[in-house]
Amino acid sequence: MKIIFNETASFKKINLLNNQTMKKDINHIVEKTLESFDGMEQAKANPFLYGKIISRMQEVNDESAIVYRKKLVLRYAIMILLAVSLNAATVFSYLNFHSKKNSVSYQSGISMMEKEYFNTELDQY
Amino acid sequence: MDESDFISLLRNKNESGFKELVDTYSNKVFNTVLGFVQNREDAEDISQEVFIDVYRSVENFKGDSKFSTWIYRIAVNKSLDHLKAKKRSKRFAFVQSLFSGEDTNLSTDVPHFEHPGVILENKEHAKVLFYAISKIPENQRTAFTLHKVEGLNYTEISDIMEVSISSVESLMFRAKQNLKEILKNYYENNF
Numbered sequence: 001m002k003i004i005f006n007e008t009a010s011f012k013k014i015n016l017l018n019n020q021t022m023k024k025d026i027n028h029i030v031e032k033t034l035e036s037f038d039g040m041e042q043a044k045a046n047p048f049l050y051g052k053i054i055s056r057m058q059e060v061n062d063e064s065a066i067v068y069r070k071k072l073v074l075r076y077a078i079m080i081l082l083a084v085s086l087n088a089a090t091v092f093s094y095l096n097f098h099s100k101k102n103s104v105s106y107q108s109g110i111s112m113m114e115k116e117y118f119n120t121e122l123d124q125y
Numbered sequence: 126m127d128e129s130d131f132i133s134l135l136r137n138k139n140e141s142g143f144k145e146l147v148d149t150y151s152n153k154v155f156n157t158v159l160g161f162v163q164n165r166e167d168a169e170d171i172s173q174e175v176f177i178d179v180y181r182s183v184e185n186f187k188g189d190s191k192f193s194t195w196i197y198r199i200a201v202n203k204s205l206d207h208l209k210a211k212k213r214s215k216r217f218a219f220v221q222s223l224f225s226g227e228d229t230n231l232s233t234d235v236p237h238f239e240h241p242g243v244i245l246e247n248k249e250h251a252k253v254l255f256y257a258i259s260k261i262p263e264n265q266r267t268a269f270t271l272h273k274v275e276g277l278n279y280t281e282i283s284d285i286m287e288v289s290i291s292s293v294e295s296l297m298f299r300a301k302q303n304l305k306e307i308l309k310n311y312y313e314n315n316f
Binding site: 022025026029030052056 | 147156254276308
């Protein structure tokens with residue numbers, strides 16, 4: 001029993017020691033990692049960077065010219081569409097108004113005639 | 126050519142002045158951007174954008190700070206915007222993958238970036254440090270990257286970030302504390 005107890009105690013001791021060394025090791029590695037940027041050199045840019053910038057600026061200019069042209073075309077298209085729809089609306093309302101007017105005058109003529117007819121009939125009795 | 130010459134040439138849209146500007150600042154801008162985005166292709170793209178921005182908006186430069194500070198500020202802002210956009214698209218891709226059921230590879234959460242300027246014996250540790258830097262808050266990351274990667278002093282960093290020197294000191298202190306914690310967790314899980 002005493003032997004088992006001693007063995008467990010020694011295992012615990014070994015584990016504790018292992019943990020302590022591991023902690024020490026980790027702290028050491030963390031410190032080394034934090035120092036890993038020491039003596040670092042500057043990264044060099046692409047030697048053709050200027051050329052790339054110029055071609056990119058050109059591309060952007062071309063794109064914006066295309067966008068400008070597209071916007072212009074769209075603006076004209078909207079204006080034409082508006083003019084056409086306004087004209088169409090005017091013609092439609094004009095025709096609608098006239099057809100209503102005609103039907104009203106036609107109907108009112110019939111009803112007047114109807115009234116007159118019935119009124120004369122009533123008058124007779 | 127000093128800064129005021131650059132500015133007057135750029136304001137006149139002088140092409141040789143612009144070339145001189147790119148030649149003078151290309152490595153500084155590229156190195157700074159690379160430190161933030163940790164990807165060579167993205168860093169090249171963003172560096173181009175920085176110089177185009179400088180060329181187009183030089184009229185807005187009021188001269189309150191040094192011209193180099195202004196260029197660094199544009200580089201830092203563009204890099205941080207890029208990182209935010211990347212984060213957004215990653216989140217969107219994740220949500221999309223949840224709905225589509227497709228297994229998109231989103232597990233880029235491992236140290237992967239090798240800075241070309243790091244000395245050979247530090248390569249592996251530097252990779253882990255870059256990974257840890259990507260996990261700390263934005264302002265701490267900015268201060269740490271400008272100081273450790275670009276080698277700027279606290280005064281220059283305070284000008285770029287438009288904060289006091291003591292704020293930079295505090296940001297650096299907190300950055301180191303956070304990095305220690307992240308690195309400790311990383312090594313405990315990968316020892």
